Amino acid sequence: MKETIISCSHHSKRMMPQRTGDRERCVTGIDGLDTILYGGIPRANTVLLTGSCGTGKTSLALEFLIHGAIKGENSLFISVTENSEKLLDNIMPYRFFDRGLIKSGKLVFVDLPVMYERLGMTKPEMTMEEIDLLVTAIAGLANELGTKRLVMDSITSVCYKLKTSEKIRDFILKLSKALSDMDVTSILVSEVGAHSATYSMFGVEEAISDGIVLMANMERRGDLLRTLQVIKMRGTTHSRAKYVLDLTPMGVLLVPLLKGGSSGA
Amino acid sequence: MSDTKVSSTVGEQLLELPPSSAISLQMSVDSYLDVLGGMLDQFANKKGMDTIYVTATISSEAIKRVLAALDIDTSRVFFVDCISHIMMGASSVQQDEHATLVESPTMLENIMLKVEYLIRRSEAEHKLVIIDSINSLAIHNNNWILSEFLHILVSGLRARDVYTIILSVEEHSTPEINNMVNLVCDTAIRTGGKEG
Numbered sequence: 001m002k003e004t005i006i007s008c009s010h011h012s013k014r015m016m017p018q019r020t021g022d023r024e025r026c027v028t029g030i031d032g033l034d035t036i037l038y039g040g041i042p043r044a045n046t047v048l049l050t051g052s053c054g055t056g057k058t059s060l061a062l063e064f065l066i067h068g069a070i071k072g073e074n075s076l077f078i079s080v081t082e083n084s085e086k087l088l089d090n091i092m093p094y095r096f097f098d099r100g101l102i103k104s105g106k107l108v109f110v111d112l113p114v115m116y117e118r119l120g121m122t123k124p125e126m127t128m129e130e131i132d133l134l135v136t137a138i139a140g141l142a143n144e145l146g147t148k149r150l151v152m153d154s155i156t157s158v159c160y161k162l163k164t165s166e167k168i169r170d171f172i173l174k175l176s177k178a179l180s181d182m183d184v185t186s187i188l189v190s191e192v193g194a195h196s197a198t199y200s201m202f203g204v205e206e207a208i209s210d211g212i213v214l215m216a217n218m219e220r221r222g223d224l225l226r227t228l229q230v231i232k233m234r235g236t237t238h239s240r241a242k243y244v245l246d247l248t249p250m251g252v253l254l255v256p257l258l259k260g261g262s263s264g265a
Numbered sequence: 266m267s268d269t270k271v272s273s274t275v276g277e278q279l280l281e282l283p284p285s286s287a288i289s290l291q292m293s294v295d296s297y298l299d300v301l302g303g304m305l306d307q308f309a310n311k312k313g314m315d316t317i318y319v320t321a322t323i324s325s326e327a328i329k330r331v332l333a334a335l336d337i338d339t340s341r342v343f344f345v346d347c348i349s350h351i352m353m354g355a356s357s358v359q360q361d362e363h364a365t366l367v368e369s370p371t372m373l374e375n376i377m378l379k380v381e382y383l384i385r386r387s388e389a390e391h392k393l394v395i396i397d398s399i400n401s402l403a404i405h406n407n408n409w410i411l412s413e414f415l416h417i418l419v420s421g422l423r424a425r426d427v428y429t430i431i432l433s434v435e436e437h438s439t440p441e442i443n444n445m446v447n448l449v450c451d452t453a454i455r456t457g458g459k460e461g
Contacts, residue, residue, distance in 0.1 A: 223372050244374035248382045255377040256417060260410030 023235040026149065026185035029067025030060065032243060032254025033213075033228070041211065042235030044183050046176035048155070048206055050190040050199045051215030056226055059091060059247050060215070061151040061187050066097050069106035073148035077109045078138065080157040084109035095249045108145055112158070126161050131171045139178035147184050155188040156201045168204045176208065199231065210234040218242075218257075228254060271299035271456055276307020278454050284391055284426040287419045289450040291433045291443075296456055298331065304395060304430060306337045314428070315389035317380055319345040321401040324352065325364040328397075339363070341389070345379040347372075348401075370405040373414040380418065384427065393428040394418075399446055400437040412445045419449040 025040035034040050041047060051057050065075035079087055088109070101107040116122070119137055121130050142150055152158070155172070162168045172188070179186045188209065190200045199206040199214060206212055211233035218227045229242045242257040275290070282288065292300045309316045320328055325344035332339050344364040351369050365383065367375045380394055396402070402411055415431070422429045431446050435455075447453065 221371060223369055225372070225374060244378065246375065246378035246382065248378075250382055250385045253378050253381050253385075255374050255381065258373055258410050258413045258417075260407065260413045 025236075027067075027071075028064050029071070030063055030252050030254075032245070032252070033060075036228075036230055036239045036241075036243065036254070037233060038236055038238060041185055041233070043185050044180040045210035045233070045235060046172075046179060046186045046188060046208075047211035047213060047233070048190050048200060048209040049187050049213045049215065050192055050206070052192055052194040052196070052217065055215035055217055056245060056247050056252065057189050057191075057215050058087070058153055060228075060245075060252050061153060061189055062087075062091055063094065063251050064187060065107060065149050065151055066094065066101065068149035069101040070096065070098075072106070074105070074146045075107050075149040076142055076145055076147045076151070077107070078112055078115075078150065078152045079109060080112045080152065080154055082153075084111055093249055094251060096251065105145070108147075110141065112152075121161075124161065125163050126167065126171075128167065128170065131162070131167060131174070135171065135174045135178055138175060139182065142179060142184055143182055147182070150179060150184050150186040151189065152186070153189040154191050155205060156191040159202050159205070165202060165204050168202050169208060172205060172208045176210070215245075225257070227257060269299075271296055272302035272307055275300055275303025275454065275456055276311070279304065279308040279428075279430075280311065282428070282452060284428060285423045286452055287423055287429040287450040288431070289433065289446045289453040290430050291435050291438065291453070291455045293435050293456075297434075298335065300432070300456060301328075301332065302335055302337060304393075305332065305339075305342065306335070309393050310338055310341070312391055313389065314341070314391040314393045315383075315387040316342045316393045316395060317345060317383045317387075318342055318395045318397065319347065319376060319380065320397050321347045321370040321405070322398050324349045325361070329363075343383050343387075345376060345383070347376060370402055373402075373406060373410060377414070377418055377421075381421075384422075384425070391426075391428070393430065394422055396429070396431045398432040398434055399442055400434050403439075403442055408441050408445060412448070415445060415449045 023042035026043045027040040028034055049057050049061055062077065065077055068075040077084070115137060119133055158171065159168050162171055188205070190205055192199065192201055194217065199212050212231040214229045214231050216227050218225045226245050227242050228245050230238045230240065243254040244257050246253045279288065290300065305316060325346040329339055342363065345367060346364050347367040347370040350366050365379045367379055384392055419429050431450060433442060433446060
């Protein structure tokens with residue numbers, strides 16, 4: 001047997017990027033995402049988390065809240081389309097998730113249809129007055145709970161009740177201002193079609209939010225990869241590269257998309 | 266050289282290396298089983314390490330059968346199986362707590378993600394990642410993407426003090442593959458090949 005020892009000086013260590021800017025960060029707890037954002041989401045930002053179905057938006061948003069609750073930040077999940085109990089049953093069984101967070105009130109789930117009912121919003125289209133009423137109710141709830149992190153899943157479903165661009169703009173602007181004034185970092189989940197050229201269903205949501213995180217399914221030579229890309233984030237520099245993600249019991253994991261075989265998609 | 270000697274020589278050489286080492290281990294086809302014994306029995310088990318075994322050559326089930334026949338303890342070996350799914354043999358592996366499936370060896374990012382997941386899950390002080398083999402991955406991927414994959418994977422593992430062993434089969438290797446592996450590894454071990 002011939003044994004050869006070869007020395008190689010080519011070592012490379014993964015470097016953690018430095019935080020930039022003066023804005024305080026809301027550390028998401030999702031390692032890869034915090035690295036992409038150079039430390040986390042600037043606190044009080046309203047972020048549009050957008051993508052087609054099955055890309056992991058709800059899982060990522062929920063993990064953001066769970067990490068917040070574990071850190072002691074009161075977190076609020078507003079479910080628009082799915083019953084919260086059903087949502088919790090279907091969600092990835094995270095190893096770090098403790099139902100005690102819900103019992104202690106650190107993590108609160110609210111079903112928006114229940115809120116609609118209590119506010120008497122039964123018509124298919126909201127009026128401008130009802131928009132104000134809804135924003136006030138959500139902000140009041142967040143204030144009452146001492147919320148520091150909020151997720152609305154999905155903003156698209158709310159927009160269907162708003163119908164016009166003016167109303168959508170009005171609702172998102174008022175909601176994000178009210179939350180931002182209370183120092184709440186929020187994620188608005190947005191649904192788009194698989195081949196959408198815009199980052200939101202109505203084209204308005206993306207222009208108003210402070211940040212856009214795009215989640216997608218990318219096909220490469222017959223393989224379907226889940227990807228994540230930060231398109232914009234006010235208040236911080238950030239990577240604009242595409243990353244591949246996996247939903248695991250340890251949470252969302254991210255690695256860079258390899259470019260050597262990319263079709264350019 | 267006897268089979269036992271190959272195993273123990275490989276094990277001894279590996280035991281001399283510090284954590285974070287990236288090792289290119291080139292072998293002949295005939296010495297595959299001895300190398301397995303050297304890596305897992307003489308090295309990983311002796312050091313009490315968890316092993317993450319990325320297999321792109323033969324299924325995790327087949328490797329487990331081989332290891333059982335060699336009487337090697339596999340309780341701390343966790344497989345990332347990149348081959349069973351494309352061989353339509355994934356159903357039995359899905360039930361195996363010690364095996365995680367990647368749909369195809371072309372999904373290199375998913376291999377990285379599964380390795381990352383298993384590393385995070387492991388509570389062992391020291392960990393070993395084995396890539397079996399670079400030649401099999403080269404069948405399914407071009408050299409550019411494979412080189413990028415190795416660079417990112419090995420750099421990340423080295424930064425976390427994880428041992429990495431990249432297996433290559435001498436009879437199937439090319440100068441391009443050897444260069445690719447040498448670029449990311451700091452140590453090379455060659456065993457069971459032609460003399461001189």
